[in-house]
Amino acid sequence: MLRPRLCIGMSLAPTWLSGEGWRAEDSGIEGLYSSDFALTIARRAEAAHLDFAFRPDASFLPVEVLEQSFGFSSLDPTLMMAALTRETSRIGLVTTISTTFGHPYTAARQMMSLHWLSQGRSGWNVVTALQGNENFGLRDMPASDDRYDRAEEFTRVVQRLWQSFPDEALLVDRASGRYADTDLILPIDHHGNDFSVKGPLNIPRFPGPRPALMQAGGSPRGIDFAAQMADMVFGLSADRTSALTQRKALTDRARAHGRDPAEVRFLPGLSLYLGATRAEARALFMDTHARVTRPQRIERVQAATGLDLADWAPDRPITPADLPRDTPRTGQYARLLQLIDSEAPTLAQLLDCPETLASFHWQVIGTVDDAVAEITDWFRAGAIDGFIAVPGGSWQSFELTLSELVPRLAEAGLFRQAYSADTLMGHLQEDSPGPARAAGRM
Ligand SMILES: Cc1cc2nc3c(=O)[nH]c(=O)nc-3n(C[C@H](O)[C@H](O)[C@H](O)COP(=O)(O)O)c2cc1C
Structure with missing residues (x-):
């Protein structure tokens, strides 16, 4: 259909x-x-x-x-x-x-x-x-x-x-x-x-x-x-x-x-945060969210991961093994969890990346090509x-x-x-x- x-x-x-x-x-x-x-x-x-x-x-x-x-x-x-x-x-x-x-x-x-x-x-x-x-x-x-x-x-x-x-x-x-x-x-x-x-x-x-x-x-x-x-x-x-x-x-x-x-x-x-390059789009996104405070960011990561991060050192990586078992990989925090799965970022890196601040909406931070590819993919998948x-x-x-x-x-x-x-x-x-x-x- x-x-x-x-x-x-x-x-x-x-x-x-x-x-x-x-x-x-x-x-x-x-x-x-x-x-x-x-x-x-x-x-x-x-x-x-x-x-x-x-x-x-x-x-x-x-x-x-x-x-x-x-x-x-x-x-x-x-x-x-x-x-x-x-x-x-x-x-x-x-x-x-x-x-x-x-x-x-x-x-x-x-x-x-x-x-x-x-x-x-x-x-x-x-x-x-x-x-x-x-x-x-x-x-x-x-x-x-x-x-x-x-x-x-x-x-x-x-x-x-x-x-x-x-x-x-x-x-x-x-x-x-x-x-x-x-x-x-x-x-x-x-x-x-x-x-x-x-x-x-x-x-x-x-x-x-x-x-x-x-x-x-x-x-x-x-x-x-x-x-x-x-x-x-x-x-x-x-x-x-x-x-x-x-x-x-x-x-x-x-x-x-x-x-x-x-x-x-x-x-x-x-x-859609669109730029001529991915780096430009990412910078636009981060600049737009510059005043989101550290506690607000921590709160977001905690909500996504179920982890209490109060005592974590900034250079401590967060790995898939740290996540509570059965943490769902879909839903509003999907991208953040995918990032942990693929790159095991440190807490400091995680607090300073678009995935943590991302909208609860579907989001593309990238070039027009990226947006065309993703829209086409979702549409073709029904x-x-x-x-x-x-x-x-x-x-x-x-x-x-x-x-x-x-x-x-x-x-x-x-x-x-x-x-x-x-x-x-x-x-x-x-x-x-x-x-x-x-x-x-x-
Ligand atoms: C994508 C989306 C957009 C919404 N936009 C509005 C809005 O413009 N104004 C409003 O009063 N409520 C808005 N709502 C709230 C819904 O009307 C509804 O009250 C709320 O989502 C609870 O219903 P639900 O449990 O079925 O999601 C929106 C909800 C969603 C999911």
Whole structure:
């Protein structure tokens, strides 16, 4: 069931400005809270024919982080996407709305509004969120299962609201004076555990493919939820084995829910520190993480290895024999453990290498060639259907992603050379083998 082409999104969260990245002369950080900032990125991503631009989001602010970086401070993602609608014409625009803190009527209205404004290019990243309860009158964060129960009900209500005012109901008949056929505009009369919503929605359905749905979350319950309703999954896979495992779990759960697994595209985040040489990319990565303290680094190595390193001499090598038996070699610390297996670095070396500081996302620190090779390998292995690019380190790393990496993937036949559709579901289905095409309409 190999897909002919990759699906590629670009994160508008300015990951290339995080760490020390914002301090570079040309970072453009002063524009962070302007629409021009996001627009520049979205236009560049559209010129590279990407499927979508995407804004993750959080509804809380860890203030201490702001001493050193912009942290989670950002414009509201849905308003930001609305500002991009008239300035772009083909690229999908995926916003994030939390089902734990929001209300389905508001979300249905915002998403259908974004869909009309963008003429069919909107997408909704459905998140259950990890923090932020104190901003919404909740003493504690609800348990994961409760959040997913609410997310399932929330999403079903949104989907029903989108259908409650069908576009066919619009008559706009000047001669007869009939604006709409009200027999077709029906309440949904939903009474569930978390919501009571009468409906109908106060915006007609967009006459074309529906908004695309993305899900972010990787627990078995999260995967099951995605397998029921998502067109895309924003995943967290630091290594190929974990990606294969998640892709397989999605396939199994999609089949169990009677869906074609190809309809659920698995797109891990891909952190890209790109340079003209590997040494340059590595230096960019290390410079970006210069202010990560020694205790923070030690904590990371301890978490990965299960070793208490408090009394270790800096020149003491860490060898595979030091690791507790059955330390798993896959997951978020895969690269660090692979380094211990292959090179037995000293503690000092380990504290000063990219593997220790690496993102929990899939990460390539290297040249464009390295990135092309790894993406091709994961894609051909059936571990991914595409990725969401989260370039890191510098504006140049962002530029290399769009001006060199994506064109190289297109030249290799792994990505489109030009858009053939005008809507986000259209872009997604262009690459779907078989029956997934029928699913675009509500
Ligand atoms: C790759 C990834 C991206 C996420 N992005 C967001 C986000 O932008 N906003 C948010 O509130 N939560 C985000 N989450 C949190 C999830 O919505 C979810 O609450 C969390 O992962 C717990 O669910 P899980 O146990 O199924 O992973 C993200 C999770 C993952 C794995």
